[in-house]
Amino acid sequence: MSALEELITKAKALQAEGHTPGQISDELGLSMETVTWLLTQPKGMEAPKDVHVDWTAVGSHGTLLNDMAMMMLRRFLYLAEGGALPAGEVPDTVVGIAPSGVPLATLIAAEEGLKLAVYLPAKHSRSETPTGSLSGTFATITAQRCLIVDDVVTTGTTLAETIAFLRRHGAAPMAVWSLFDKLGVREVDGVPVRSLFTISRLG
Structure with missing residues (x-):
């Protein structure tokens, strides 16, 4: 197969x-x-140009998942030390985009002693007019400086949606962290994107 x-x-x-x-x-x-x-699989239409990222070998193993989250955190700290980030700006809350950004966000929040919020994207909604929402079980984001965490940047649509939601609800999105960037972006709606790996299709 x-x-x-x-x-x-x-x-x-x-x-x-x-x-x-x-x-x-x-x-x-x-x-x-x-x-x-x-x-x-509509007839006559070729498969879209996309890249499949399978990181289940890491995602299904708690210790390896923690290692990846700590790599994301260390990259942010290196950028801060190198002056690539605004001085004195520290996040209050880590926002994990459900589902795959949540475990990474949880590990980062625990390591840094930050609050944890969970964003449920509109594409997961089953309503006729899908909208994104914040889980009521976790932290609120009003007046919070937020770090957004997801696993893969594919089209940037979910990130733009999350950033807009946070701003509408009085939060300040500081940065997006991801494991893999398939889009090759440095920012989304003025918010810097920091990924561990950038995946590029040649040709």
């Missing part, structure tokens, strides 16, 4: 389990356009 056939099988299995396309997008680290193609 080819890698593409495996992705089609995984996407359809997740759909059969009741996952929304948005949830499948997060689970597979693919754009919504790619997930739609995997689920429908």
Whole structure:
């Protein structure tokens, strides 16, 4: 079975389990356009140009996941020491984008003694007019300086949505941290993006 056939099988299995396309997008680290193609495979339409990032070997192992979160934190501290970040600006709250940004955000917040908030993107909503929301179980973000954490930057849509939500609710988004950047961006809506790895498609 080819890698593409495996992705089609995984996407359809997740759909059969009741996952929304948005949830499948997060689970597979693919754009919504790619997930739609995997689920429908319209005749005459080529597969979208996308890159599948499978980091389950790390994500399924607590110690390795912690190591990755600490690498993200160390990169931020190096940037701060090198003057690449505004002096004296320290986050109050780490906002994990559900689902995959949450464990990373939790580990970073615990290490730094910060509050933890969880953002639920609109693409996970099952309502007719999907909107994003903040989980009521975790910290509020009003008047907080926030660090946003996610696993993969694919199109930047979820990040832009999260940043806009935080600003509407009186928070100041300071930076976005991710493991993998498939878009190759340095900022989204004026908020710097710091990723451990940038993935580029050549040709």
